[in-house]
Amino acid sequence: MSGVAKIYSLKSGAKVPDEIVSIATREAVKTARVEAIGGVSKLRLAYFNHEKKLYEEHDYEGFLEVTSLLGNITLKEGKPFLHAHGNFGRRDQTVVGGHIVSATVFPILEVVITPTRNTALRQFDDELGLNVIYKTLRGSAK
Amino acid sequence: MSGVAKIYSLKSGAKVPDEIVSIATREAVKTARVEAIGGVSKLRLAYFNHEKKLYEEHDYEGFLEVTSLLGNITLKEGKPFLHAHGNFGRRDQTVVGGHIVSATVFPILEVVITPTRNTALRQFDDELGLNVIYKTLRGSAK
Amino acid sequence: MSGVAKIYSLKSGAKVPDEIVSIATREAVKTARVEAIGGVSKLRLAYFNHEKKLYEEHDYEGFLEVTSLLGNITLKEGKPFLHAHGNFGRRDQTVVGGHIVSATVFPILEVVITPTRNTALRQFDDELGLNVIYKTLRGSAK
Numbered sequence: 274m275s276g277v278a279k280i281y282s283l284k285s286g287a288k289v290p291d292e293i294v295s296i297a298t299r300e301a302v303k304t305a306r307v308e309a310i311g312g313v314s315k316l317r318l319a320y321f322n323h324e325k326k327l328y329e330e331h332d333y334e335g336f337l338e339v340t341s342l343l344g345n346i347t348l349k350e351g352k353p354f355l356h357a358h359g360n361f362g363r364r365d366q367t368v369v370g371g372h373i374v375s376a377t378v379f380p381i382l383e384v385v386i387t388p389t390r391n392t393a394l395r396q397f398d399d400e401l402g403l404n405v406i407y408k409t410l411r412g413s414a415k
Numbered sequence: 416m417s418g419v420a421k422i423y424s425l426k427s428g429a430k431v432p433d434e435i436v437s438i439a440t441r442e443a444v445k446t447a448r449v450e451a452i453g454g455v456s457k458l459r460l461a462y463f464n465h466e467k468k469l470y471e472e473h474d475y476e477g478f479l480e481v482t483s484l485l486g487n488i489t490l491k492e493g494k495p496f497l498h499a500h501g502n503f504g505r506r507d508q509t510v511v512g513g514h515i516v517s518a519t520v521f522p523i524l525e526v527v528i529t530p531t532r533n534t535a536l537r538q539f540d541d542e543l544g545l546n547v548i549y550k551t552l553r554g555s556a557k
Numbered sequence: 558m559s560g561v562a563k564i565y566s567l568k569s570g571a572k573v574p575d576e577i578v579s580i581a582t583r584e585a586v587k588t589a590r591v592e593a594i595g596g597v598s599k600l601r602l603a604y605f606n607h608e609k610k611l612y613e614e615h616d617y618e619g620f621l622e623v624t625s626l627l628g629n630i631t632l633k634e635g636k637p638f639l640h641a642h643g644n645f646g647r648r649d650q651t652v653v654g655g656h657i658v659s660a661t662v663f664p665i666l667e668v669v670i671t672p673t674r675n676t677a678l679r680q681f682d683d684e685l686g687l688n689v690i691y692k693t694l695r696g697s698a699k
Contacts, residue, residue: 276561277418278590278673280629282690306420306450306527308590310627310642312605320480320506321454323522331508336607340642340654341483341502341625343452345422345525356525358452358482360502360510360625360644362654364604366615368644370482370504380607380685383629383640385590385673389420389527401522406424419560448562448592448669462648463596465620465664473650483625483644485594487564487667498667500594500624502644502652512624512646531562531669543664548566 278387283311287378289342290355296386297346297353304392307357309342311382316361317374326402330374338362339382342373346386347393347406354395356404420529425453429520431484432497438528439488439495446534449499451484453524458503459516468544472516480504481524484515488528489535489548496537498546562671567595571662573626574639580670581630581637588676591641593626595666600645601658610686614658622646623666626657630670631677631690638679640688 279300283292293307314336319328344357360370392410397403421442425434435449456478461470486499502512536550563584567576577591598620603612628641644654678692 276672276674278671279675280588280590280631280673280677280690280693282677282693304422306422306529308450308592308627310629310640318504318508320504320508321478323478329506336605338604338642338655340644341627343450343483343485343627345452345527347422356452358480358504360482360504360652360654362602362604362642362644362656364613366602366604366653366655368502368510368652368654369508370502370510371480371508372504380687381689383690385629387420387529387590387671388418389422390418391421393422393424403522405523406422406525409422409424446564448564448671450592460646460650462622462646462650463620471648485592485625485627487594487669489564498594500622500646502624502646510644510652511650512644512652513622513650514646529562529671530560531564532560533563535564535566545664547665548564548667551564551566 278385281384283378283382283384285378285380289373289376293355293384294353302346302353302386302388303348305346305386305388307344307346307386309339309382309384311339312379313337313339313376314379315377318369318371319374320371336379340368347395349395420527423526425520425524425526427520427522431518435497435526436495444488444495444528444530445490447488447528447530449486449488449528451481451524451526453481454521455479455481455518456521457519460511460513461516462513478521482510489537491537562669565668567662567666567668569662569664573657573660577639577668578637586630586637586670586672587632589630589670589672591628591630591670593623593666593668595623596663597621597623597660598663599661602653602655603658604655620663624652631679633679
């Protein structure tokens with residue numbers, strides 16, 4: 274018995290979100306859930322400041338365990354777009370988490386991508402200052 | 416290629432678990448895995464005290480990044496019931512986590528619901544003081 | 558509508574990874590995504606030290622909420638192998654996380670296993686000092 278989920282192993286140096294978006298593009302994934310565990314070295318993590326309508330970003334250097342990466346692929350301007358949040362374990366096993374701006378895989382990241390049966394369209398919302406899902410369609414969008 | 420997972424975007428003010436249970440009821444979901452990322456404002460989080468058989472609850476005010484919400488829909492007394500745990504990123508990017516009692520979406524929560532091929536039935540267990548899965552059935556329960 | 562995901566409820570005293578590997582063996586799962594929420598008592602968590610090529614382990618005694626367990630089943634030497642990372646909520650609702658070496662379920666762990674449509678093969682990589690996915694195959698491996 275097998276479904277539609279597919280596992281990928283990203284190697285050292287691969288960039289997030291770029292590499293995951295490349296896979297989605299190559300495999301014509303329009304909307305999907307995305308998850309990963311593994312490790313990263315450079316990480317840029319964000320917390321959204323709703324008053325200022327901007328992400329407050331913080332950079333982490335050095336190896337972090339990816340204790341969970343959860344997110345989704347949706348279509349933004351017709352192209353696959355990754356929205357992902359993550360939790361990251363430090364050497365003392367405390368955890369930092371937030372919106373993932375970017376990360377560099379080190380030494381591996383095991384990613385599972387599962388296409389959904391509906392398609393979600395994303396666009397920038399001026400009022401919120403965020404990219405949000407504004408519409409979902411049954412089945413695959415053109 | 417598309418499976419059975421479906422993505423939903425909850426808007427500001429939507430209540431958890433209520434809104435997710437409403438979706439499950441409307442779509443006749445009997446058992447499913449549930450996940451989400453996004454943000455919440457009010458959050459009530461719990462840690463179970465096994466000696467006293469009660470949840471120790473803590474309230475968080477203000478915006479938190481939902482870095483992971485993982486859980487499931489099962490049938491309790493014939494109706495969809497959400498059991499969910501979550502990790503939440505604060506402004507300093509440290510994370511709090513536990514059993515989700517309730518939360519208010521702010522400004523969005525992107526939820527994926529994936530029906531399972533078996534059905535799980537839940538009921539309150541007096542000995543544990545918890546709602547637990549006591550039986551799983553092949554396929555869909557009546 | 559039902560897919561290939563299946564939910565299991567592990568009882569108090571069940572061992573991770575043993576019990577999850579047993580399920581995969583019994584159900585002939587070759588590659589799958591794995592997730593869980595619930596609770597554990599004894600927990601051994603690790604952070605990988607890339608210079609020394611070894612896991613730095615830390616033991617936690619007493620009840621912890623499993624706020625997220627994410628991982629996968631792959632084939633190592635032809636047998637199901639669990640790679641899992643986790644986040645765990647303490648009584649003060651702070652979270653610790655890392656690579657799960659072992660854990661004892663207390664009092665329940667609700668696990669979802671979703672077979673993938675490709676098969677991933679894992680082996681020990683001497684250079685990294687880690688078990689890594691070295692090959693993925695379309696469909697089911699023999």
